[in-house]
Amino acid sequence: MEPLIAAIDQGTSSTRFLVFNAKTAELISHHQVEINQSFPKEGWVEEDPKEIMQSVYECMERTCEKLCQLNIDISNIKAVGVTNQRETTLVWDKVTGEPLYNAIVCMCQPLSSALSIVWLDLRTQSTVERLINKAPGRNKNHLKTGLPISTYFSAVKLRWLLDNVDEVQQAVLSERAMFGTVDSWIIWCLTGGRNGGVHCTDVSNASRTMLFNIHTLEWDPELCSSQIVSCLSQCLGDQSAALVGQMCFKEGQAKNTYGTGCFLLRNTGTKPVVSEHGLLTTVAYKLGKDEPACYALEGSVAIAGAVVRWLKDNMGIVQSSSEIEKLAAAAGTSYGCYFVPAFSGLYAPYWEPSARGIICGLTQFTNRNHLAFAALEAVCFQTREILDAMNQDSGVPLTQLQVDGGMTSNRLLMQLQADILCIPVVRPTMSETSALGAAMAAGAAEGVEVWNLSPDHLPHVSSEKYDPQINSDESEFRFARWKKAVQKAMNWETTEPCCNTNGMKPQC
Numbered sequence: 001m002e003p004l005i006a007a008i009d010q011g012t013s014s015t016r017f018l019v020f021n022a023k024t025a026e027l028i029s030h031h032q033v034e035i036n037q038s039f040p041k042e043g044w045v046e047e048d049p050k051e052i053m054q055s056v057y058e059c060m061e062r063t064c065e066k067l068c069q070l071n072i073d074i075s076n077i078k079a080v081g082v083t084n085q086r087e088t089t090l091v092w093d094k095v096t097g098e099p100l101y102n103a104i105v106c107m108c109q110p111l112s113s114a115l116s117i118v119w120l121d122l123r124t125q126s127t128v129e130r131l132i133n134k135a136p137g138r139n140k141n142h143l144k145t146g147l148p149i150s151t152y153f154s155a156v157k158l159r160w161l162l163d164n165v166d167e168v169q170q171a172v173l174s175e176r177a178m179f180g181t182v183d184s185w186i187i188w189c190l191t192g193g194r195n196g197g198v199h200c201t202d203v204s205n206a207s208r209t210m211l212f213n214i215h216t217l218e219w220d221p222e223l224c225s226s227q228i229v230s231c232l233s234q235c236l237g238d239q240s241a242a243l244v245g246q247m248c249f250k251e252g253q254a255k256n257t258y259g260t261g262c263f264l265l266r267n268t269g270t271k272p273v274v275s276e277h278g279l280l281t282t283v284a285y286k287l288g289k290d291e292p293a294c295y296a297l298e299g300s301v302a303i304a305g306a307v308v309r310w311l312k313d314n315m316g317i318v319q320s321s322s323e324i325e326k327l328a329a330a331a332g333t334s335y336g337c338y339f340v341p342a343f344s345g346l347y348a349p350y351w352e353p354s355a356r357g358i359i360c361g362l363t364q365f366t367n368r369n370h371l372a373f374a375a376l377e378a379v380c381f382q383t384r385e386i387l388d389a390m391n392q393d394s395g396v397p398l399t400q401l402q403v404d405g406g407m408t409s410n411r412l413l414m415q416l417q418a419d420i421l422c423i424p425v426v427r428p429t430m431s432e433t434s435a436l437g438a439a440m441a442a443g444a445a446e447g448v449e450v451w452n453l454s455p456d457h458l459p460h461v462s463s464e465k466y467d468p469q470i471n472s473d474e475s476e477f478r479f480a481r482w483k484k485a486v487q488k489a490m491n492w493e494t495t496e497p498c499c500n501t502n503g504m505k506p507q508c
Contacts, residue, residue: 001073003450004028006063007081007438008056010182011238012037012088012105015052017059018435019067019077022443022450025459027432029070031062037105044123046102049090052182053189078450081442082235083434084182086208089157091168092185094178097194100167103182104157124156127163131156144213144220146272146281148351154181155210155223181205183235203293204240207283214272214283217293234442238434239263240285243296245437246402246428247458254390254398255433256383258407261347262301264383266390266398273297277389278349287441287453297393299348299386303341304379305407310341311375317368324372325410331369336361338485339374346486349389356492360485376413380420381482387421400424404433411466418466422475425466436461 002023009016018030033055038046064074087106092099104123131149147153158179161168171177180188183205188197206212206219213220236244239257243265246255251269256262265284272281272295284296303310308324311317318324338361345353359371383401391397400423407413408427418425430436443451452458468475 001076003078003443004072004076005079005081005439005443005448005451006060006077007083007435007442008059008186009238009432009435009438010052010056010082010084010186011035012047012085015055015059016435017056017063018432018439019063020436020439022078022439023459025430025436025440025461027430027436028072029063029066030432030435031059031066033058038102041123045105047088047105049092049099049103049185052103053186056186056190079234079442079445079448081241081438081440082183082186083238083241083438084186084205084235086181086205086237086239087152087154087157088182089154089161089179090182090185091158091161091165091171091177091179092188093171093176094199095176095194097189100171100177101161101165103185104161106152124151124160127151127156127159143274144215144223145210146207146214146274147210148280149210153208153210158209181209181237183237187235202235202237203283203286204237205235208237212283214281214295217283217286234438234445236285236438236441239265239298240282240296241434241437241441242404243267243284243437244287244440245433245435246404247461248402249294249453249455249458252394252396252398253400253402254387255402255404257433258304258379258403258405258413260304260306262304262379262383262386262405264299264301264386264390265296266298266394268295268297268394270294273393275389275393277392278351279386279389279393280348285441287444289446297390299389301379301382301386302345302347303343304382306343307339307341307375307378310343311372317371324375325412327369327372328376329412331367331373333370334361334374334377335366335370336363336481337366337370337374338482339371339378340482340485340489341375341378342486342489346489348386350385350486350490352490354491355486355489358485358489360488361481376410376416377420377478377482379407379413380417381479383417384420384479398423400426402426402428404428404431414464414466415469418468419470420475420479422468422472424468426463427466428461428463430461 004019005022006019014032014034016032019028088103090103128151184201191198207214211224242257248267254266256264270292280298282298284294286293308321340358342355343357346355440451444453
């Protein structure tokens with residue numbers, strides 16, 4: 001039996017354990033367990049760290065049972081990688097092993113009945129405003145970490161825990177508190193917990209805390225005065241894992257993950273590129289103690305798959321998520337209709353929180369098929385905005401985009417994306433790219449070395465390629481109309497008086 005490599009894939013909605021053939025990258029077996037979220041207050045999103053760990057144990061156990069049923073010896077598993085939801089923040093007691101508070105989560109969640117989409121836990125907004133007032137403009141923190149001061153990243157969540165949770169405060173005073181992202185919690189528990197568990201992370205997760213200097217690859221003493229232990233471990237944040245799983249090891253290669261939102265990462269090589277066009281600079285991966293760190297430019301789209309849910313749940317235009325492809329294909333065009341789904345502002349490259357959703361170009365001829373087509377085009381146009389920003393920052397146009405995520409099963413969407421980008425789009429037939437990336441990192445680790453990540457030895461993963469089918473002039477015309485629609489969506493005042501049919505003023 002050829003060697004096997006496993007991966008723990010811990011996300012905001014579920015945990016999975018997957019086992020791959022280390023030679024062919026074939027998925028052998030897996031198991032998945034859903035994770036519950038709690039919402040103590042509007043705009044707060046939490047998960048139980050103990051439930052997270054229990055789901056990990058259950059997935060590992062059930063997958064091993066499936067392997068035994070296939071007459072596969074589980075001792076053939078030579079290493080286990082970890083990929084995880086980034087930025088989600090935990091603090092626990094190293095003496096008792098108990099979490100001191102729930103994990104504060106970064107995820108997309110509807111707010112109230114209005115289905116206003118928010119990508120993150122908002123309890124730290126006042127902390128962010130205070131920090132920004134201390135350091136207005138493009139501050140030193142941004143230059144060190146590659147990140148703006150935002151509620152999205154771990155440091156402000158940690159600050160909130162320190163300021164608001166008595167158990168955390170007491171544990172810090174008695175030097176019992178441990179801080180980490182989800183990967184740190186999982187690894188600490190699996191390596192012994194309170195009985196000598198290893199407290200570590202990797203550079204891809206560390207670079208999303210807003211405490212890590214991406215140039216020195218060390219925790220920055222000006223940003224964090226407490227002791228934070230860091231060591232190399234074969235884990236990767238989910239988007240970095242997808243970049244590795246797509247085998248984007250060359251400078252200039254890029255992948256886009258289509259889920260509730262979109263995450264587009266472009267490998268910029270061994271030197272960080274500071275964006276002048278609204279993108280984030282992050283550490284993509286460091287695959288070995290003596291290997292150099294590779295960096296990436298990252299852009300995110302808040303609303304991708306979420307726009308389909310909005311059409312289904314709020315508007316009743318589609319009955320299921322899969323129906324949108326059929327409706328859009330029946331139209332074959334938006335007939336001049338443009339949809340900017342800025343339900344709670346625009347992310348990269350605009351970072352405009354006052355923007356709001358808009359549908360324009362409507363005529364008496366417009367029907368639900370055209371709206372479905374416009375919704376899919378909106379996902380593609382938003383990706384084009386990020387890709388153009390990346391091309392400007394890097395100075396080298398991308399020649400091909402590799403894609404993954406749930407929405408990539410929509411073939412019409414993939415063809416539209418190729419048409420709007422004017423470059424080929426490539427989708428792997430094996431969809432578990434994040435888990436594969438974590439497994440590859442673990443398999444290439446020192447002491448394991450069953451996976452050779454040199455270009456000549458990478459596993460072949462079959463893929464489907466979508467070439468552009470319209471000329472560039474038509475693509476540019478449609479994109480220019482989209483950008484005009486985006487400007488119409490800007491600077492909406494959301495505090496003006498308004499009343500619902502009951503005379504009550506809702507949250508605008």
